[in-house]
Amino acid sequence: MKETRKIEFGFEIFRIVVALAIAYGIALLCIMLISEDPFQAVYMFAVGPFTSVRRFGQLFGKFIPYLLTGAGMCFVYASNRFNLIGEGVYLMSGCLVTYAAVNMGDMGLPHLVFVLLLILVGALTGAVFGSVPAVLREKMGINETVVSIMMNYALLYLATYLVKTKMYDNSITYMASKQIPEDAKLTALISKTQLHGGIFIGLIAVGITALIFYRTALGYDIRICGANPKFAKASGINMTATLILAQVMGAVLAGIGGAVDILGIYDRYMWTALTNMGFDGLIVAVLSKKNPIFVPLGAFLLAYMRTGASILNYTSDIPIEFVDIMQAIIILLIAAEHFMGRYKEKLIFKASRKKNEGVA
């Protein structure tokens, strides 16, 4: 059995690499075909994020929220619930945190207390809104995917309404909230870049998620409920409570992600469309195969890809949108159980036959 597991693990890594290689191959081919200066374009896409401190910081500006939403989606994805509320929570958390920051700005709280308080606001936002689809699913059996997608759009409109009526800044021409006070912002680790103190929050969150997953009974329960619900029920795990908790935790982490992002790199709240961060979190969770330990790796990969594309977008004639197609290819190939599945079976078969020969 041990050997089978080893083969499976090695194979998973191999498969992810192949999937990434295929997606990158297609992307590079596209760039080559449509760009007037293909070598410069490929260089910018592949190496661009590392060519200056500012660009490297930009990569981290994306990496930090991916850590949080990715860890959050690990909870949701591992419990085998397709709950996308992270998307709406992320946005709403950004909105409410900005509201709180603007209104508490003149209370003179110490910097650290202020920031932690605001992050708590984000976490609470996640808990409140995240519990709706979770409870509806586990208590009443309503499809959590439908409810969470509906709520995402509702939260988007609600946030826009709040900005328009409660937080609107008359001194600017575009639709945005009042400025977030300097005291509330997460300090930049390297000045004038998007690498900010939120990275510690992100890494701590990933660490805690990993601990819960592999060192507590709760994490075990969540994984069992996701992998084999019938077994979980038969062995007396309180499935309702476990699954609600898992989904709410996912939303809480997404809420913290929204708070950290808005306090880290924005001056005002100005999201007028869904941020797609919740979905990016799902991609990170898929890339890391629901294992929180690999979340930083997945988050870095996605952030690298996105940053490369956005650099390409403003240094050449290639629009950033091709990354969306690339992303879909990666997801399809990694999540598809049967992609190269026959090859895996062959390997396992060969290994076990070899072992049996030794016994006989």
Add this chain to the structure above:
Amino acid sequence: MLDTVAKFLFAVIRVSTPLIFGAVAACVTRKAGLLNLAIESMMLASALTGVLVSGATQSLMLGMLAGFCAAIAITLIISYSSFVLKCDLYLVSIAMNTALVGGTVFVMYLCTKQKANTAGAIASLYVGNLDIPLIKDIPFLGQIISGHNVLTYLSFVMVALVWYLLYKTKIGLRIRSVGENPQAAESVGISPTKIYFLSFGMSGFIAALGGMYMSMGYLTWFARDMIAGRGMISMSAMNIASGEPIQATLAAMVFGAADALSNYMQLGSFPSELISMFPYICTIVILVLMAVARTLKATVERNKV
């Protein structure tokens, strides 16, 4: 006053059309037991392809044909990866939606060097409006019913067709039996995988009409992210009707009314965002009420025994 009401009802039918197509498309897969979250992407694909091909060939027929092909290609990718490669269906669908939101902009930029819309860049064709003789002369009613896009009338025909297909034909029976119990259907020789492919394909065909209505009827150009959640709204209209095409159409029209109302309200001082929220909140509330009703019914039946 009466004139305003007539104009409003006209607008309701006009904005409901893509929702009706989408809702009916979702019904077909729902009856096969699958939730179609990818209507958004099918609509986007067909909306762009229809505009591009009809602009290039100057033939409406070819343009629409290409639109259908694009949407069906999307369904093939989704079906193949989730029913053959065993990828999670929801995951593929959502991935498809994001891929197409970006992908259509990418293709549009390649073809026209525009990132916002194709207006002005491509002289695409569009489906015209139809004045119904006799009815258009009836006061009030004529104002509401007559003068719509041809596709709008087609959407109502499509509802009837899908109802007929699902409940009166052999293939409809097969789709429903797979939806009820795939194992049982398989035991009598119906391949669920085939039915899944088929129902997704049909769903793509119907959704394509909705997409092309958006870019070749409602507007006469393609704009980035022009479906803007309509696929999701129509999916939820199907959901609160549990996959019945006629009820789903009614739900889609209620949501369409909310959409039309929010368009009107943008002119006034009442915040239009709150009305835009209506379809989404409404869906959740109705789903909860339905679940409560289900539980109550189950309790009553248990007490009887």
